[in-house]
Amino acid sequence: MKQWRNYLAGLLSALMLSGCALGISEIPLAELEQKYATGASRFIDIDGLRVHYRDEGEGQPIVLLHGILTSLHTWDGWVHELKSDYRVISLDIPAFGLTGPANFEYNRDHYTRFIHHFTQAIGLERFVLAGNSLGGYFAWNYAIEYPEQVQKLVLIDAAGFKQKVPLPMWAFTAPVIGTITMHFTPRFASTILLRQVYAQPERINDALVDHYYDMQLRPGNRKAAQSLFRYANAQSVQDAPGKERISMPTLLMWGEQDRWIPMSHFERWRQALPHAQSVTYPDAGHMPMEEIPVKSARDLKRFLEGRPIPPK
Template sequence: MKKISAKKKVFLGIIIILLVLIYNGSYTDISADDLKKEYANEHSKFIEINGMQVHYRDEGKGFPVVLVHGTASSLHTWNDWTIALSKNFRVIRMDLPAFGLTGPNANADYSIEGYTQFLHQFLLKIKLDKFYLAGNSLGGNIAWNYTAEYPEQIEKLILVDASGLPTNKPQPAIFKMAKTPVLNSLFLYVTPKFFIRKNMEQVYADKTKITDALITRYHKMALRVGNRQAFIDRAKVDFKLGEKANLAKLKSIQIPTLLIWGAKDTWIPLDNGKRMNNILPNSRLVVLENSGHVPMEENPMESLAILNTFLND
């Protein structure tokens, strides 16, 4: 009789655990309409782009600031920034395709080129032609690519722990799982809250700031109809910056650029911020010693002070 290898035992153990979770209670999809009741508000609007009902918010008056969130997040990640900024600026933020209330893209195009064109279509629809642009993580990648394509529209660029350069380290576990056959199929039916908490603990430097309400919001957004499959499709797209043409894009950005980086970011380490600062011709890097991957969410007042200095300079 053949012995089962240790690796196979671990794999079978994972399958058994997941099957038990399914048996004890499936994590069914939540409709967009049900989520709107809880996570849309009086500032929420919906606009059709490529067949999607894109959720966005447009608040305050003044010079526009556009905020773009990262992978598996939503426009809510900018809540604290928006409360403060909307006193002096017009603040516009949206749920990107695959995430939040917007949900999946019908053509499943989650490439940077696809996201950049989505942002361009969105801004055309709301008739915005001059603005400050900020993005976190994936949103930062989209923001600097958009700026390279449409430099005449951006007055200032803000990149918060932005992706776009190789991290020279293994991908986070959530992305590995999304790329692994069988596990990614089970993810479509089982997305326990503790899994969301584990990922939040990776992106926050201070675990005590991770509240139940925060985990619940991320969890429910993940369960939005179509979002789990969209996350798998998005995770399969590798955003690698190895081509000279892509590096040339970063080097071409001449507008004033602020880089805000969490010193304790384990997903996109500070070294990436330093390298990006060296590539960009007109940039300044500010490091937040007590922040992880999402400083605008984890330490909003500290990161806002840096942002306001930059915008008012």
């Protein structure tokens, strides 16, 4: 009975995400750039792909990789807290944000190569690398491929172990539902998404929902996300290899109310990386850097400065 109840609940949510209610098909890229490519936004050509990024502050470089169905805006709170002391680089990774669809096959090796070409293009030799969720997966894989570049590694609710696929990743790739999702996505789908990844619903406001919604409607993003999710879904059926090769100082950060990658994964990361420092947040979900940016950024500063992080 429980299995069927979960199935029906998932199906209902998936139908809502699919846009069975009327939704906007796409938002022109020029309109999105006029609205969101402001202030510190820059664009750079990486192997023929026009990449949106921001490079703010001075000092030790920190490169930030976001997770699924979001963009560099997820780091805005951290950038505000860190840019007075550090050079903070955030980017829309291919398939998301204003960068949009990649011109390569969606897999770990190609994303690793893309990140390498990006960091080389903006002149980085050694830097701190931080990633959340799927961005965390790319971050730690980059760290084992280019250990001479990654001075310190920060993994925030990072993927890396066998797990159940989060609902949006399933909905985007499911037969029929996935096809419909490519054409119509209602705004309330972004509200559902945020309620899944935030621990405290009162932290979600209309501007945040609009941002998530608008970025999904960038031409090509939903199709690109579908391709990436197919790869990620296939990888999620087993533990990803290579973690024993992570040698640089590492910080594990986790929201205790994460519904997508739960605390059991945090414990597995601690076992895999006994040298790592760690901190968890009782009042945060899947994206503590977005949901509680001040608190989590201050803990990051302590780690970077070699100071202990007090227990929460």
